[in-house]
Amino acid sequence: MFRAILLLLPAFIYGSVQAQRISAADAASMAVQQDSLHYLSDMILRGKDEQARQEANDRFIPKLVQALKTPYSFNFRFDSLTTVSIQYPQDSSFRIFSWGLELETTFYHHYGAIQMKTDDGKLKLFPLFDNSDYMNPDTIANNKSWYGCLYYKIIQRHYFNAEFYTLFGWDANNIRSQKKLIDVLMFKDGQPIFGGPFFSFMEDSTPKPTRNRFILEYKKDATIGLSYNAEMDMIVYDHLISESNQKNKPSTFVPDLDYEGFKWKAGKWMHIDKVFHDALPLGKFPVQQPLDQRRKNMMKPQTAEDINAEQLEKAKKKN
Numbered sequence: 001m002f003r004a005i006l007l008l009l010p011a012f013i014y015g016s017v018q019a020q021r022i023s024a025a026d027a028a029s030m031a032v033q034q035d036s037l038h039y040l041s042d043m044i045l046r047g048k049d050e051q052a053r054q055e056a057n058d059r060f061i062p063k064l065v066q067a068l069k070t071p072y073s074f075n076f077r078f079d080s081l082t083t084v085s086i087q088y089p090q091d092s093s094f095r096i097f098s099w100g101l102e103l104e105t106t107f108y109h110h111y112g113a114i115q116m117k118t119d120d121g122k123l124k125l126f127p128l129f130d131n132s133d134y135m136n137p138d139t140i141a142n143n144k145s146w147y148g149c150l151y152y153k154i155i156q157r158h159y160f161n162a163e164f165y166t167l168f169g170w171d172a173n174n175i176r177s178q179k180k181l182i183d184v185l186m187f188k189d190g191q192p193i194f195g196g197p198f199f200s201f202m203e204d205s206t207p208k209p210t211r212n213r214f215i216l217e218y219k220k221d222a223t224i225g226l227s228y229n230a231e232m233d234m235i236v237y238d239h240l241i242s243e244s245n246q247k248n249k250p251s252t253f254v255p256d257l258d259y260e261g262f263k264w265k266a267g268k269w270m271h272i273d274k275v276f277h278d279a280l281p282l283g284k285f286p287v288q289q290p291l292d293q294r295r296k297n298m299m300k301p302q303t304a305e306d307i308n309a310e311q312l313e314k315a316k317k318k319n
Contacts, residue, residue: 021072021075022070022071022072022073022075022076022121023071023072026070026071026072026073027076029070030067030070030073030076033063033066033067034067034076034078034080034081035080036063037060037063037064037067037078037081038080038081038082040056040057040059040060040063041056041060041081041082041083041084041099042083043056044056044057044060044083044099044101045083045099049104050102050103050104053101053102054101057101057111061111064097064113065113065125068115068123068125069123071121071122072121073115073121073123074095074115074116074117074118074121083099084097084098084099085097085098085099085150085151085152087151087152087153087154087167088154089154089155089156089163089165090154090155090156091156091163092117093116093117093163094114094115094116094117095114095115095117096112096113096114096115096128096151096154096167097112097113097114097115098110098111098112098128098148098149098150098151098169099111099112099150100148100149100150100171100172102172105174106174106175107133107173107174108171108172108173108174109130109133109148110128110130110132110146110148110149110150110171111128111130111148112127112128112130112146112148112151113125113126113127113128114126114128114143114192126143126191126192127143128143128146128148129143129144129145129146130146130147130148131144131145131146131147131148132146132147132148132149132171135147137213137215138195138211138212138213139195139212139213140193140194140195140196140212141193141194141195142191142192142193142194143191143192143194146194147181147183147194147195147213148171149169149170149171149179149181150169150170150171151167151168151169152168152169152170153167153168153227153228154166154167154168155168155228157264157267159266159267160267162186163186163187164184164185164186164198164267165184165185165186166182166183166184166185166228166235166269167182167183167184167185167194168180168181168182168226168227168228169181169182169183173217173220174220175220176219176220176251177217177218177219177220177250177251177253178217178218178220179215179216179217179218180215180216180218180224180226180237181213181214181215181216181226182199182213182214182226182235182262182269183195183213183214184196184198184213184269194213195212195213196212197210197211197212197268198210198211198212198267198268198269199211199212199213199214199262199268199269199271200268200269200270200271201271202270203270203271203272204271204273205273210268214262214269216237216238216240216253217250217251217253218240218250218251218253218254218255219243219250219251219252219253219254220251222253222254222255223255224237224238224240224255225237225238225255226238229261232261232275233263233264234261234262234263234264234272234275235261235262235263235269236259236260236261236275237259237260237261238255238256238258238259238260239255239256239258239259239260240253240254240255240256241253241254241256242254258274258276259274259275259276260272260273260274260275261275
């Protein structure tokens with residue numbers, strides 16, 4: 001009996017895998033629909049004015065939903081939709097579509113949807129409604145009141161029998177500034193929840209309140225990094241300063257070659273004040289390297305200035 005079950009098991013597994021694949025006919029149909037979606041998505045980005053972009057968007061959304069109603073559409077990658085971000089978590093339990101539409105005011109409105117992976121291949125979709133212009137940025141939200149952005153990365157963490165999906169997003173924002181953000185997505189009772197008390201600053205030298213969502217706003221033509229560093233197993237981002245000493249004006253914020261970060265600890269992202277401790281302190285400049293590099297402690301990175309000062313202090317004590 002046991003042997004018979006073992007003999008049947010490969011066939012059962014093969015049948016299950018086959019059943020979860022999109023059929024050749026449906027894949028061909030979706031490829032045709034993708035061509036139409038590609039044209040419309042390009043118009044959303046490059047339309048000559050807001051009306052043209054909005055009309056393309058209004059046509060794009062129902063066509064996308066129609067395509068996603070195809071059985072097992074989750075397995076169709078939509079590779080040609082290069083102006084629409086489609087991000088998957090590590091467990092591929094869902095995927096997020098997101099894109100932006102530029103308004104005549106130079107502000108951006110975002111659109112998106114979460115498609116869940118289902119065993120029966122039927123569509124389970126959560127449309128995302130951008131409410132970022134009207135909500136407190138630190139509000140815990142759902143798909144009907146979403147802090148809209150274009151997602152560019154997802155990392156997954158497991159804690160206490162729950163899955164937490166950290167989303168990295170970008171918002172072109174307006175003519176003066178742009179934003180990058182980190183949000184944490186969870187599913188409670190099958191419903192998506194964005195945000196929560198996940199960004200802790202309690203280990204900082206001067207602790208600050210925990211945030212439900214982490215947002216960096218900065219100068220429009222500046223370039224900053226905000227992403228997960230797999231080698232360091234942490235989130236790393238540029239430290240920002242005002243180029244005109246206007247601390248309350250994010251449109252003047254630019255990176256200063258220093259870095260901060262977050263480390264996942266006990267179900268939270270704990271803030272790290274300074275990621276690379278051999279970066280130069282603010283207002284200090286490189287000085288001559290110590291003659292004996294062998295004295296440099298690689299387990300405790302320091303600037304050349306720190307090492308020289310340390311050696312000078314030791315010399316004073318000897319005298």
